[in-house]
Amino acid sequence: MNLLINGEQRTLEKGTTVCTLLNQLQLQPERVVLELNRQILSAAQGSETELHEGDQLEIIQFVGGG
Amino acid sequence: MGLPDIDFAPSRLLASLIEQSTALGVCQALRASLKCERPLAPDPDHTGVGKRLPQRYYFTSRRPQFMRPFSLNGKNVIRILLNETNIEVSNGTSLYQLREQQDAKADLLIVNGFPAATDCLLADGDQVVMIRRGVVPSAEQLETLMMARHTPGVHARIAQSRVGIAGAGGLGSNIAIALARVGVGQLVVADFDVVEPSNLNRQQYFIDQIGLPKVVALKENLQRINPYVRVETSNCRIDEQNLRTVFAGVDVMVEAFDAPDQKAMITAAHLQQAPGCPLVAASGMAGYETSNSIRTQKVRNNFYLIGDQKTAARPGCGLMAPRVGIAANHQANAVLRLLLGEEPE
Numbered sequence: 001m002n003l004l005i006n007g008e009q010r011t012l013e014k015g016t017t018v019c020t021l022l023n024q025l026q027l028q029p030e031r032v033v034l035e036l037n038r039q040i041l042s043a044a045q046g047s048e049t050e051l052h053e054g055d056q057l058e059i060i061q062f063v064g065g066g
Numbered sequence: 067m068g069l070p071d072i073d074f075a076p077s078r079l080l081a082s083l084i085e086q087s088t089a090l091g092v093c094q095a096l097r098a099s100l101k102c103e104r105p106l107a108p109d110p111d112h113t114g115v116g117k118r119l120p121q122r123y124y125f126t127s128r129r130p131q132f133m134r135p136f137s138l139n140g141k142n143v144i145r146i147l148l149n150e151t152n153i154e155v156s157n158g159t160s161l162y163q164l165r166e167q168q169d170a171k172a173d174l175l176i177v178n179g180f181p182a183a184t185d186c187l188l189a190d191g192d193q194v195v196m197i198r199r200g201v202v203p204s205a206e207q208l209e210t211l212m213m214a215r216h217t218p219g220v221h222a223r224i225a226q227s228r229v230g231i232a233g234a235g236g237l238g239s240n241i242a243i244a245l246a247r248v249g250v251g252q253l254v255v256a257d258f259d260v261v262e263p264s265n266l267n268r269q270q271y272f273i274d275q276i277g278l279p280k281v282v283a284l285k286e287n288l289q290r291i292n293p294y295v296r297v298e299t300s301n302c303r304i305d306e307q308n309l310r311t312v313f314a315g316v317d318v319m320v321e322a323f324d325a326p327d328q329k330a331m332i333t334a335a336h337l338q339q340a341p342g343c344p345l346v347a348a349s350g351m352a353g354y355e356t357s358n359s360i361r362t363q364k365v366r367n368n369f370y371l372i373g374d375q376k377t378a379a380r381p382g383c384g385l386m387a388p389r390v391g392i393a394a395n396h397q398a399n400a401v402l403r404l405l406l407g408e409e410p411e
Contacts, residue, residue, distance in 0.1 A: 030327040033334045035366060042306075042334040043327075060365060062333070063378035065352040065385050066237040066324040 001053040012051060019047035025059070033060045144190035149207070150214030160185050165196060172196035205294045212249045220406060221249060227405045228252040230313035231320045232304050232332055234280040235259070236385055237348055238322035239270035239287075240394030241401070246288045246295045248402060253288070256300040256312050257281050268387040304328075306335040318401045321347035322394075326378070337369060346400045346410070350374040351393035353383040360389065362396050364411040372396040 003010050005021075012021065018041070022029050034041040035058040041049060051057065143154045148168060155164060162185040165172050174197040175182045188194070203211070213221045229250050231238045234257035242253055257280045261271045265280075275283040281299035288297050300312045309332065313319060319336055323329045329347060336345045350373035351360060359374040372393050379385045400410035 028327075031330050033330050033337070038366075040334055040337040042338070043330065058366075060330075060333070060371065061375075062326040062329040062347075062349045063352075063373075063376060064324065064326045065350070065377070065379035066233060066235050066322055066329075066348060066390070 001051070003051060003054070004056045006058055016051050017047065018049045018051065018057075021051065021057075022047075022059075027059065027061055031062050033062070034058070035060070144188060144192075146188055147191075147193040149195055150211050155188065157190075159188050161188060161194070164188060164194065169196050169198070171198050173199050202293065208292070208294060216248070224249050224402070224405055225251045227317045228254065228315055229318050229320065229401055229405075230254045230256075230316035231322055232256055232309075232313070233322035233324065233328075234284045235265065235322065235324050236268040236387075236390035237351075237394045237397065238320070239280070239284055240391050241320055241322055241398045242284055242288060242297075243270050243291065244395055244398035245401060246292045246297075248398075249292065250295065250401075250405070252296045252298065254298045254300075254313055254316060255281055255284060256302060256304050257284075258301060258303040268385055268390045304332060306331065306339075309335050310339055316343060318404050319343055319345045320397055320401060321345060322397070324379075333369070337366075341368060344368045344370065344404045346370045346372065346397045346404070348372045348393050348397055350377045351389045352377045352379040352385050354386055354389065357389065357392050360392050360396060362400055362410050364409070370400050370410050372400065 001012055001014050001016075003012060018034060018036070019029060022032065029043045029047050032043065032046075034043075034046040036046070036049065036051075037056055142157045144157050144159070146153050146155055146164070148164070153168075155167070159167075161175055161177060161182055165175065176195040176197070177186065177188075178193050209221075209225075212225075215221075216224065227250055229245055229252070231242055231245075231253065234242065234255050238255065238257065242255055245253060259280050261269075261275045261278050261280055261283050263273075263276055265271060266273060266276075269280075270287060271278075271280070271283050272287075275286070278286075279301045281301050285297045285299050288295060302308065302312070304312060319340070321329055321332050321336070323332065326349075329349060333345065333347050336343070345368060347370070349371060355374075355377065359377075360372065361374070363371050365371050373396075377383065403410045
């Protein structure tokens with residue numbers, strides 16, 4: 001299935017969850033904020049969410065320091 | 067018409083023009099022969115010490131001497147900006163005479179940006195600041211000064227606003243200070259931590275505040291800068307549950323945490339719980355690489371992210387005052403722009 005991730009076209013296996021995708025991208029779920037089709041998802045909500053054809057996903061990753 | 071005030075009665079007009087041209091000629095001659103020194107007040111004690119003000123003082127006067135109005139509405143007055151307020155005094159008034167009239171106890175006099183060591187004649191357009199050392203100005207006086215700096219419209223909007231800051235570390239302490247200085251009316255600051263020695267490399271605390279809760283120390287410092295800013299503090303850990311209660315009614319929310327999971331948690335929670343309230347967050351400001359990689363970005367409606375997005379704090383790349391301060395002031399400026407109805411990016 002084809003998705004738009006951070007503005008880029010990506011092809012993923014059908015049934016991929018947000019959690020699997022983050023693992024593939026080597027991102028820690030608790031350090032990101034997700035926006036799936038304009039809806040904000042928290043780490044807990046996001047991880048089990050299944051992705052679908054045509055989804056638009058924005059991943060905002062936070063790094064430490066302040 | 068942008069001309070000096072001139073009395074147009076025919077006989078006096080001629081006299082005025084002669085006087086003006088004479089003043090111009092005299093002034094030019096003085097520039098050449100006396101290094102542009104301005105007339106001085108009488109020196110009854112004949113001390114002569116520090117009598118003449120620095121040459122630069124003359125040049126910073128807002129209006130050249132020869133343009134001084136010798137007749138304003140038929141009265142012989144000059145306009146002075148005293149403590150950011152316009153006043154009129156009679157021409158020929160000296161600095162010390164002005165002090166007698168306005169505030170005899172003022173013990174520090176600043177004319178056009180330079181401390182005045184002795185008396186001098188005042189010129190039209192001079193800016194005078196009178197200070198009583200050690201005396202805190204009243205809320206009204208400070209208000210006048212702020213309004214003069216920021217223009218009344220801008221000042222009023224800032225003074226009415228309420229800003230929430232989650233975290234009082236390197237980002238939060240710097241952001242709070244910038245916002246208190248510009249005169250944000252209410253600040254709500256939350257942090258659970260205490261001041262540690264290692265914080266002093268970038269956070270706005272003092273060595274004698276080590277061990278104090280950060281919110282207590284920060285409030286103390288903010289009140290020393292501007293005692294008329296209302297500072298609400300919460301010495302607690304912010305989570306999804308208490309976020310809205312602690313920061314109730316804020317116009318703009320600031321994420322100023324240190325740990326990445328906390329940053330992500332509060333960002334997601336705020337965007338879900340208060341989508342109408344702008345959030346200014348930060349990510350990536352460690353180390354000492356170029357300042358120019360720190361940027362303000364609009365991620366989505368009401369969500370702004372500041373930083374280089376990649377430089378995490380880690381061994382060998384610590385958090386240091388300059389870049390943390392740059393990011394903090396990006397955040398503070400984003401807040402200011404939002405309060406004034408401008409897009410931060």
